[in-house]
Amino acid sequence: MDWGSLTGIIIAIVGILGGQALEGGHISSLVQPAAFIIVILGTFGAVLLQTPPSSFVMGVKMLGLVFSPPADDRKALAKRIMIWSNVARKDGIFKLEANLNAEKDPFVKKGLRLMIDGIAPEKVREICSIDMYFHETQRRNAAKIWDAAGGYAPTIGILGAVLGLIHVMENLSDPTKLGSGIAVAFVATIYGVGLANLVFLPIGNKLKAIIQLEGVRREMLLNAWVSILNGDHPRIVEERLQGYLR
Template identity: 40%
Template sequence: MDMTTIIGILAGLAALVGGFLWEGGHVSGLMQGTAALIVFGGTLAAVLISFPASRLRTVPDALRTAFGRRTRLPHELIEDIVDMSVIARKDGVLALERSSSEHPDLFLREGMQMVVDGTDAELVQQILELEIQAAEQKHEGYAKIFESAGGYAPTMGIIGTVMGLIHVLGSLQDPTQLGPSIAVAFTATLYGVASANIIFLPIATKIKARREEEIQNMELLLEGILAVQNGEHPLLVRKKLASYASFAHSSRNLEARGAARETAD
């Protein structure tokens, strides 16, 4: 499990609650069941309306993506590909069947199995590129669910606050209760904004980051599989994949900086 996601959520909640207590507030002031029901119940209902059941069933997989640990690092995959290229040059591609079938990465297993089966290199590339596109769309679908929740939650918080104020203004017989009642009403807004910016939207961003990592690994493996099929020398395979991984990382950094610059402008 990736502890950074859990630590980040807990740290955000601790900062909010800690700041509230520092100003002299009480934890009981943040515990409002009606506000929680309106915000989280309303957000859940909005998400259920927004997506078909087939998409909603992917939520557990999305959470595993956000909270799970990255399985393989690029340099580990490069070493695996280089080892397979050594076997292929020494004993032929048919000797890869056993070693590739035991590899933990499904994408690499499928690619190498096509190589062992004698599939044309162009067809191998086409099939694997389609799998990469499918993986990208899958993760994008994961992120959209949590992005939607992050958009609905603040709105539900405002709705809860308005409902609370309606109740307060409808019963002004006791002016001494006006202040506490208004404070309770605004708790719904707090729940909505806090959950969106500490839970829902960060999880969506984490899923997108995982998507970039996985796509980069899959593209790296694609280059390696084609190199093994072409019978390239292991040293050249290592150099090519190391250069590709470095270039992909630099390109993504430049894209991120460009996006951040456009946002700032």
């Protein structure tokens, strides 16, 4: 669990509701189902319109990474890489078969398999670089749905405000209906701006940071594999790894 993400969103909500209470307002005045439906459905409808369904679904599934991000295992991975380097130097590349069977990460298994199969270092770099490029591109496109939602939500909130004002104008002759229409108008704007800046955009930025870290991890693996295949001394491999662990 990423307590920073959870704490951040709690602080943001408490700050808004606390400020509302200090000004003498009631929390119930911010609860407007009509405004919420307008902003949420309008925003995600617009996002889905511009995004391929596969990227949209992946982006929604990646939401869990914000609160439960993958562990940064670069140090543990570096230790395993040093084991591979020593085994390859002492016993030969083919002895890495046992290490291959112990791995669960598909990318790691792919790289080790290419090494064991005797693929040239340049080809290993080419094949894995292509895999890295499309993997990162796919995930970045999925994460962009949250940036898009952050861009659309304030505008949809304004649209909700206009709809609320239209409702007000239609019922000028009935004062009892004016309050609800005005409430929807202002609260829709709050929902749009609030969700964009407190939820959607932070989620998008958090996911991009996670994707970037995964890219660094894969780059570290790839450079280590090429170094091992080139016959570099384990000490050289270790020195290169240190640059990825700072």
